[in-house]
Amino acid sequence: MSDSEADENTCLMSSESTSQLCPTGDSDTPMERDLDEQTNEEIERLERLRRRKRPEGNDDGQSSSQDNDRPNSNADDDEYDEEEELKYGFKSVMMLIVPVSLCLFVVVATVTSVTYYSQSSGQYLIYTPFHEQKGISKAEKAGHAFLNAIIVIGVVLGMTILLVILYMKKCYKIIAGWLILSSLLLLFFFSFIYIQEILQVYNIAMDYFTLSLIVWNFGVVGMVCIHWKGPLLLQQIYLILVSALMALVFIKYLPDWTTWFILGAISIYDLFAVLCPNGPLQILVRTAQERNEPIFPALIYSSTIMWGIGMANENEPGRTTEEPVNTEAFDQVSDEGDGPSRSEASHAVSALAGQDRESNRNYEDEEKGVKLGLGDFIFYSVLVGKASSYGDWNTTIACYVAILIGLCLTLLLLMIFKRALPALPISIAFGLVFNFATSELVKPFTDELASKQVFI
Amino acid sequence: MTLMTLFGCIFIAFGPATVIFLVAVARDHFHVIIMISSAFFWLLSLLISSIWWTIVSPLKTQLAFGVAFSVLFQELFRYAFFVLIKKAEDSELVSLASKSSGLFKHKTAFVSGLGYGIMSGLFAMVNILADITGPGAPGLNGESPQFLIISALLTCAFVLLNTFWGIIWFESCSEKKYGYLVVVFGSHLFVSLMTLLNNKESYLGSMLSAYLVLVVMAVLAFKVAGGSLQNLHSIFARKLPSDMRSEDVTVVSPTT
Numbered sequence: 001m002s003d004s005e006a007d008e009n010t011c012l013m014s015s016e017s018t019s020q021l022c023p024t025g026d027s028d029t030p031m032e033r034d035l036d037e038q039t040n041e042e043i044e045r046l047e048r049l050r051r052r053k054r055p056e057g058n059d060d061g062q063s064s065s066q067d068n069d070r071p072n073s074n075a076d077d078d079e080y081d082e083e084e085e086l087k088y089g090f091k092s093v094m095m096l097i098v099p100v101s102l103c104l105f106v107v108v109a110t111v112t113s114v115t116y117y118s119q120s121s122g123q124y125l126i127y128t129p130f131h132e133q134k135g136i137s138k139a140e141k142a143g144h145a146f147l148n149a150i151i152v153i154g155v156v157l158g159m160t161i162l163l164v165i166l167y168m169k170k171c172y173k174i175i176a177g178w179l180i181l182s183s184l185l186l187l188f189f190f191s192f193i194y195i196q197e198i199l200q201v202y203n204i205a206m207d208y209f210t211l212s213l214i215v216w217n218f219g220v221v222g223m224v225c226i227h228w229k230g231p232l233l234l235q236q237i238y239l240i241l242v243s244a245l246m247a248l249v250f251i252k253y254l255p256d257w258t259t260w261f262i263l264g265a266i267s268i269y270d271l272f273a274v275l276c277p278n279g280p281l282q283i284l285v286r287t288a289q290e291r292n293e294p295i296f297p298a299l300i301y302s303s304t305i306m307w308g309i310g311m312a313n314e315n316e317p318g319r320t321t322e323e324p325v326n327t328e329a330f331d332q333v334s335d336e337g338d339g340p341s342r343s344e345a346s347h348a349v350s351a352l353a354g355q356d357r358e359s360n361r362n363y364e365d366e367e368k369g370v371k372l373g374l375g376d377f378i379f380y381s382v383l384v385g386k387a388s389s390y391g392d393w394n395t396t397i398a399c400y401v402a403i404l405i406g407l408c409l410t411l412l413l414l415m416i417f418k419r420a421l422p423a424l425p426i427s428i429a430f431g432l433v434f435n436f437a438t439s440e441l442v443k444p445f446t447d448e449l450a451s452k453q454v455f456i
Numbered sequence: 457m458t459l460m461t462l463f464g465c466i467f468i469a470f471g472p473a474t475v476i477f478l479v480a481v482a483r484d485h486f487h488v489i490i491m492i493s494s495a496f497f498w499l500l501s502l503l504i505s506s507i508w509w510t511i512v513s514p515l516k517t518q519l520a521f522g523v524a525f526s527v528l529f530q531e532l533f534r535y536a537f538f539v540l541i542k543k544a545e546d547s548e549l550v551s552l553a554s555k556s557s558g559l560f561k562h563k564t565a566f567v568s569g570l571g572y573g574i575m576s577g578l579f580a581m582v583n584i585l586a587d588i589t590g591p592g593a594p595g596l597n598g599e600s601p602q603f604l605i606i607s608a609l610l611t612c613a614f615v616l617l618n619t620f621w622g623i624i625w626f627e628s629c630s631e632k633k634y635g636y637l638v639v640v641f642g643s644h645l646f647v648s649l650m651t652l653l654n655n656k657e658s659y660l661g662s663m664l665s666a667y668l669v670l671v672v673m674a675v676l677a678f679k680v681a682g683g684s685l686q687n688l689h690s691i692f693a694r695k696l697p698s699d700m701r702s703e704d705v706t707v708v709s710p711t712t
Contacts, residue, residue, distance in 0.1 A: 393583050394583060446579055448519065449519070453655065
């Protein structure tokens with residue numbers, strides 16, 4: 001099972017929607033308006049517009065054609081640039097905070113209302129062979145959890161390396177098949193289980209025919225949106241739902257202590273995989289840059305702002321003319337795009353802004369759109385969902401705020417370093433600290449206060 | 457019945473805060489981030505208070521002690537947050553955003569107060585709310601039937617109070633009017649200690665003091681933020697003077 005979602009069109013969609021947004025990009029509101037509206041015809045219109053501008057010349061014309069939407073292409077008003085940058089910095093933070101919050105909300109609401117996901121059934125994932133049976137000492141539990149975490153990380157590492165090798169050998173078809181299979185599993189089977197549990201909890205009767213119709217529609221639309229094309233908003237919703245489903249699976253099928261150990265281990269792994277010069281994800285990012293390809297539009301939630309433009313600019317000159325690029329890009333992305341297997345690429349990185357820093361303009365463009373791996377969504381949700389499964393809302397809220405702060409700090413670092421950064425370590429570290437601190441230290445205090453109705 | 461109580465309490469406790477957030481803050485990316493950070497600072501202060509409360513175990517049963525120190529830590533962290541914001545402004549991170557609006561300073565103060573308040577309200581109320589949904593009724597565990605409504609009203613008061621304290625605190629720190637600091641700290645301590653009376657089911661004292669202080673703080677915050685009777689008058693006369701800086705205007709200020 002993996003949450004694989006290749007959003008091939010992410011790249012395209014973003015480039016278009018951004019170009020669409022640019023002309024009016026002065027105030028915030030146009031950016032915020034419904035992404036729905038970016039229907040295909042509008043996109044085509046903008047494509048035509050861009051095509052018209054393109055021929056002005058390739059080096060200069062290219063940048064200016066893209067940028068004459070925005071009045072700041074020249075260095076004369078640095079200040080304005082900076083302001084723009086800042087604005088988009090805050091904006092990109094918000095554009096990640098909102099989907100992360102939605103994902104966490106779905107998971108927390110499910111975990112607290114559907115007991116199915118918070119109770120362990122005695123079945124676990126095969127990756128965690130040591131089960132924490134009752135009646136073993138805490139030291140043993142910790143030992144088991146540690147071993148489980150090592151195994152899981154090993155599996156993730158193995159998968160990532162496999163993926164990187166496949167990607168280096170350009171076996172795009174295999175990767176695509178892998179991802180399509182896993183998203184099939186998620187979108188049909190897990191959503192089926194999910195709906196069933198929801199129906200049970202709220203005691204709603206539904207016949208199998210209706211249910212299968214619903215699941216079929218949900219799944220097919222999801223497959224189309226994720227792997228082929230669809231409105232950006234819909235695609236984003238599907239990505240969020242898929243990561244929520246995946247997180248719920250983790251919450252249910254991982255033993256209690258193992259979950260916490262895995263969270264810690266995966267964030268350390270993330271740190272090394274992204275930042276080490278020969279870390280698998282680093283290699284992945286580098287290869288993608290060398291090939292001038294989007295870094296796995298697949299498993300990555302893209303907030304769609306300016307990023308796409310940078311990409312488009314870089315791709316197109318080297319390739320053919322605009323029209324073919326369009327279709328080609330689709331194929332190509334559908335090939336290579338179906339990125340890595342879930343956790344790998346996903347937590348992989350907020351592959352934020354991963355492009356190279358060839359020109360200043362690119363810098364800016366990168367910064368303005370931010371991408372977050374779906375794995376980040378998944379593990380954030382696992383943390384908060386797990387915290388909420390103990391029934392204390394204060395802990396849940398503390399974890400939520402801690403994760404958001406971690407995300408903000410990561411994005412701040414991103415603005416400073418301008419390279420792909422792991423999004424897990426800071427957030428997960430904060431989340432873990434606040435989870436345990438709140439449940440062990442703060443909870444007794446607040447319970448005492450609440451029961452005596454004392455306000456501080 | 458439980459569901460009705462639940463929603464009643466939610467709306468009483470968090471209705472005003474939600475509306476303020478949606479109307480004044482939600483569209484402003486920068487200030488949402490400020491709000492989250494200030495909520496985080498409140499969380500830190502609570503953590504320190506709890507650690508202190510746990511360490512000094514002999515006084516665990518004397519809540520007044522824990523409450524007093526908690527208030528102290530909260531105000532200290534409010535100051536720390538102010539310093540942080542100041543640093544950020546100095547480092548030009550924010551200066552560009554601030555240029556766009558003269559109300560920026562007060563809005564930052566107001567938003568950070570709101571973040572503080574919402575967080576403290578959530579921590580005070582959310583577990584009680586979760587209990588309401590259960591198979592119980594008001595007057596959990598043989599306590600007063602007014603338990604829930606009183607908690608909700610006090611939460612509402614504290615959310616708003618924290619907002620006003622935020623405004624006053626930031627103003628007094630940046631203008632070096634240290635008298636206001638004493639006022640904020642004193643009133644916070646006073647209101648918190650008055651809520652100790654709730655345990656004896658004498659709700660009148662705590663409610664009255666909380667809401668009286670709320671009114672006083674609202675007026676003070678309005679004044680600190682540059683409001684005056686004259687301003688108010690001109691609002692109703694629909695003539696906004698150009699240097700008008702009150703919360704009422706903050707609310708409708710254009711987002712950056």
